[in-house]
Amino acid sequence: MSGTTLRWPLRRADGLPVVMGVVNVTPDSFSDGGEWFETSAAIQHGRELVAQGADILDVGGESTRPGAARPSTAEELRRVLPVVESLAGDGAMVSVDTMRAEVAQAALEAGAAIVNDVSSGLADPAMVPLVVRCDVPFVAMHWRGHSADMQSRAVYDNVVAEVCDELSKRAAALVSQGMSRDRLVLDPGFGFAKLAAHNWTLLRHLDRVLGLGYPVLVGTSRKAFLGRLGVPAGHPPRPAHERDSATAATSIHAARLGAWGVRVHHVRSTLDALRTARAIQEAP
Ligand code: PMM
Numbered sequence: 001m002s003g004t005t006l007r008w009p010l011r012r013a014d015g016l017p018v019v020m021g022v023v024n025v026t027p028d029s030f031s032d033g034g035e036w037f038e039t040s041a042a043i044q045h046g047r048e049l050v051a052q053g054a055d056i057l058d059v060g061g062e063s064t065r066p067g068a069a070r071p072s073t074a075e076e077l078r079r080v081l082p083v084v085e086s087l088a089g090d091g092a093m094v095s096v097d098t099m100r101a102e103v104a105q106a107a108l109e110a111g112a113a114i115v116n117d118v119s120s121g122l123a124d125p126a127m128v129p130l131v132v133r134c135d136v137p138f139v140a141m142h143w144r145g146h147s148a149d150m151q152s153r154a155v156y157d158n159v160v161a162e163v164c165d166e167l168s169k170r171a172a173a174l175v176s177q178g179m180s181r182d183r184l185v186l187d188p189g190f191g192f193a194k195l196a197a198h199n200w201t202l203l204r205h206l207d208r209v210l211g212l213g214y215p216v217l218v219g220t221s222r223k224a225f226l227g228r229l230g231v232p233a234g235h236p237p238r239p240a241h242e243r244d245s246a247t248a249a250t251s252i253h254a255a256r257l258g259a260w261g262v263r264v265h266h267v268r269s270t271l272d273a274l275r276t277a278r279a280i281q282e283a284p
Contacts, residue, residue, distance in 0.1 A: 006113050008137050008183060009215050009260060010093070012055060016274045017254065018261035020056040020095065021049030022221065023087070025079040026063040026071075039082045046087045052267035056114065059083050059107070060097030064118055064192070068147045076103050085110040095139065101126035108134055118192065119143045120170050132178040139217055140174060142167050142189035153193040160205040163188050168212050185260060187217040196225035203250060206257050215260030220250040222265050248273035 010018055025042045046057045061079030062071055071079070080096060080103060088094045088111025095114035096107035101124045104115045113136060120140035121128040131138045142163050144153040156162050167186050175181050188209050190199050202209070203220070210216050220226065226246035227237030244266040251262045251270045255277065264270045 006093075006137065009185070010055060010137075016271070016278065017251070017259050018055045019053060019267055019270055019274075020058045020217065020261055020263040021046070021052070021054030021267045022263060022265045023049065023057050023059045023083060024063070025059065025061045025083050037079075039079075039086075042083045043086045046083065046092065047090065049267045050087075050090070050092050053271045054092075054267045056093045056095050056261075057087050058095045058097050058116055058263060059087065059112070060116075061103070062098065064147045066147055066151050066191075070146070070148075073100055073102055076100060077106055081106055081110050084112050088112060095137075099123035099127070101130045105130055105134075108136060113137070114139065117141070118189065119146075121174065122170075128174060128177050128179065131183075135180065135183065137183045137185065138174070138179060139185045139187055140167075140170055141187040141219075142170075142192065144193035147192075150193045151195075154195045154198060156198060159194070159198040159201050160208050163202060164208050164212060167209065171212065171214060181214075184214055185217050186212060186214045187219060187263075190218070190220045191223040191225070196228060199223070199225045203253060206254060206259065210258055217261045217263055218250070218254040218259045219263035220254075221247045221263060226250070244269045252277040 012018055023042055023046045025037060027037050049057060059080055061076040084094050084096060084107045094112045095116045096104055096112040097116045098104050099117055099119045115131055115136055116139040117127055118141045120143055122143060144150060171184055171186060188202050222240040222243040224237055226243045231237060247264055248269050252273055254262055255274050262270060
């Protein structure tokens with residue numbers, strides 16, 4: 001497994017946040033559902049994202065959109081493994097986006113270097129022991145339950161305080177189970193058990209998540225709350241592929257506050273935006 005030799009935390013030579021490009025091998029993700037479902041299309045897409053400048057490719061075989069049903073483990077393995085193997089074989093740094101230890105283990109054996117678990121290990125009791133054993137970087141996201149009914153848990157008195165509290169307790173639990181502190185990345189989980197207003201408030205106060213003292217990954221890309229801006233009430237949100245400019249704006253915000261990385265579908269527009277914002281900031 002490649003994790004033990006990985007220099008971590010990964011940083012870009014140009015100082016911009018690490019850009020994680022999304023490779024969803026699913027028929028039903030809200031953002032790009034079905035587009036890259038065929039193995040060869042997913043591999044081709046991953047290669048394009050690397051050509052656009054992605055630092056990490058995040059390969060996932062389970063849609064986590066609100067209300068989504070889970071695929072079987074066998075189906076998730078079938079979707080993910082050939083894509084991980086091929087992209088890692090090209091030399092790309094691959095993370096596997098999974099809540100299942102069995103899938104994570106097979107992906108690590110196929111060349112993945114990072115585990116990205118939207119449940120932070122809560123969905124499968126075998127996940128944390130696996131990650132500890134393999135000593136690989138672990139992205140732990142704020143999570144309150146599976147997608148089928150997660151939006152019923154989008155209830156907060158103070159979303160920023162509660163997300164920070166739940167995330168820091170989760171990080172402490174992971175460390176107490178043997179995870180090395182410097183292998184951990186935290187993610188506030190935009191869109192997961194959160195309504196649009198919660199996502200906006202969390203973004204505005206992202207500095208509080210950063211204040212927990214871990215590298216922070218921000219995953220707002222193409223999420224529904226970005227598609228509602230400028231759309232009259234009662235009309236449907238903009239389609240997912242029309243949300244990349246809004247995503248670029250959130251990436252600039254995340255970079256300004258010091259996020260470690262951004263997880264995005266369209267890498268080129270994100271990097272264009274990040275480079276532009278920095279050129280303005282650094283101009284005399
Ligand atoms: N969002 C999705 C899937 N995986 N992983 C992390 N760490 N953070 C996220 O915000 C996140 C994720 C859902 O979005 P997609 O369907 O576009 O992949």
